Amino acid sequence: MQIPSNSLLGLDLQELTNLALGSGQPAYRGQQLFDAVYRQKIDRLDEVSTLPLEYRARLAQEGWAVGLPAMARKFVSSDGTVRYLVELADGETVETVWMPEGDGGESGDGSEAGDEIEGGAVAAAWRRATICVSSQVGCAVGCKFCFTALLGVKRNLEAGEIVGQIAAVLREQGVDPPLQRVNIVFMGMGEPFLNYENLMKSVRLLVEGVGIPESRMTVSTAGIVPRIHDFGQEALRPKLAISLNGSNDALRSEVMPLNRKWNLADLMKAAREFPLRARERLTFEYVLLAGVNDAPEQAREVVELVRGIRAKINLIALNPGTELPYRTPEQDRIFAFQRILVAAGIPTFVRRPRGRDIFAACGQLKRTVEV
Ligand code: SAH
Ligand code: SF4
Numbered sequence: 001m002q003i004p005s006n007s008l009l010g011l012d013l014q015e016l017t018n019l020a021l022g023s024g025q026p027a028y029r030g031q032q033l034f035d036a037v038y039r040q041k042i043d044r045l046d047e048v049s050t051l052p053l054e055y056r057a058r059l060a061q062e063g064w065a066v067g068l069p070a071m072a073r074k075f076v077s078s079d080g081t082v083r084y085l086v087e088l089a090d091g092e093t094v095e096t097v098w099m100p101e102g103d104g105g106e107s108g109d110g111s112e113a114g115d116e117i118e119g120g121a122v123a124a125a126w127r128r129a130t131i132c133v134s135s136q137v138g139c140a141v142g143c144k145f146c147f148t149a150l151l152g153v154k155r156n157l158e159a160g161e162i163v164g165q166i167a168a169v170l171r172e173q174g175v176d177p178p179l180q181r182v183n184i185v186f187m188g189m190g191e192p193f194l195n196y197e198n199l200m201k202s203v204r205l206l207v208e209g210v211g212i213p214e215s216r217m218t219v220s221t222a223g224i225v226p227r228i229h230d231f232g233q234e235a236l237r238p239k240l241a242i243s244l245n246g247s248n249d250a251l252r253s254e255v256m257p258l259n260r261k262w263n264l265a266d267l268m269k270a271a272r273e274f275p276l277r278a279r280e281r282l283t284f285e286y287v288l289l290a291g292v293n294d295a296p297e298q299a300r301e302v303v304e305l306v307r308g309i310r311a312k313i314n315l316i317a318l319n320p321g322t323e324l325p326y327r328t329p330e331q332d333r334i335f336a337f338q339r340i341l342v343a344a345g346i347p348t349f350v351r352r353p354r355g356r357d358i359f360a361a362c363g364q365l366k367r368t369v370e371v
Pocket of ligand 1 (some may be wrong): 144145146147186187188189190191192220221222242245285286287317318319320325
């Protein structure tokens with residue numbers, strides 16, 4: 001089922017302008033709608049005070065609404081992370097996570113809190129935050145270590161539903177880009193590159209409407225090779241992260257069956273050919289599974305795989321659960337793995353677990369809610 005066609009959220013400036021023109025309104029009403037929906041994140045048409053009352057009434061009569069998704073539930077972690085259960089128009093739910101001072105940090109563009117902002121004022125005590133957003137209801141890729149995989153895929157999200165998660169969280173948190181710094185990671189439920197057109201439209205709306213630069217967004221893919229190529233050709237694109245999770249084909253195929261379709265040779269060729277911008281690095285994520293892919297020998301295989309690529313690696317200790325056939329490695333084992341990569345000159349970070357007490361961490365989304 002699709003989002004109802006009467007949702008303004010998801011329409012770009014041109015589409016909103018056409019809507020206004022179609023009702024005999026001047027073209028600039030399109031811009032006013034665009035600002036109201038994306039910049040101001042107003043959730044009710046009758047609050048859009050820039051529009052004449054009769055035009056607001058007409059839009060409502062025609063069945064138009066902003067279409068901001070509802071926050072059905074909210075779980076707050078002791079570390080400040082908030083996990084939202086976001087309810088879509090057809091009753092399906094996805095999860096969106098707010099991480100104050102989140103993991104998007106080390107992939108930032110070098111500017112820090114306290115930067116000069118418009119008018120010479122200095123952003124006060126604001127520290128960056130990261131929003132982790134979903135791209136599909138469930139996921140079809142079937143990685144063996146992932147909770148979302150257990151759901152299968154129900155449907156793609158519309159562009160408006162992707163942006164809507166972010167707009168709703170920003171509203172809830174009272175945060176206003178671009179004055180306040182927000183990173184977006186497409187690392188929630190779903191495989192973004194299996195919903196490519198809607199993903200890219202949501203990126204454009206976030207940049208042009210909400211005011212979040214693409215340099216502060218990261219899309220994570222399990223390795224949909226043809227889309228990695230397409231993504232590299234986009235004029236406007238976020239940074240790219242690839243989930244590696246296995247250091248050789250046998251191992252990667254075992255934990256990510258998709259490797260049988262696009263193997264490591266295909267994947268690393270696409271990674272090598274990916275046109276990085278100045279100072280940009282390609283991120284590889286590697287979920288560590290005790291006794292499966294966390295041996296020193298496997299770290300050395302990873303070094304060989306990424307040789308020659310301007311890469312950085314994020315190591316993620318498995319977020320465990322009884323539904324999963326794997327265990328989390330001991331700290332020592334994780335740091336030993338990291339040391340081998342660092343010694344080979346690859347910037348390697350161990351991801352801080354976030355919101356574990358509320359099951360907000362990567363791969364755990366939708367684990368604890370009724371479906
Ligand atoms: N589908 C995309 C993005 C969503 S998953 C992808 O796979 O890249 C985001 C990240 O969470 C991926 O790097 C994935 O490998 C990781 N992940 C999935 N399940 C996990 C788990 N149980 N513990 C830790 N990380 C997990
Ligand atoms: Fe899908 Fe990513 Fe989970 Fe794999 S890790 S099943 S691609 S959400």
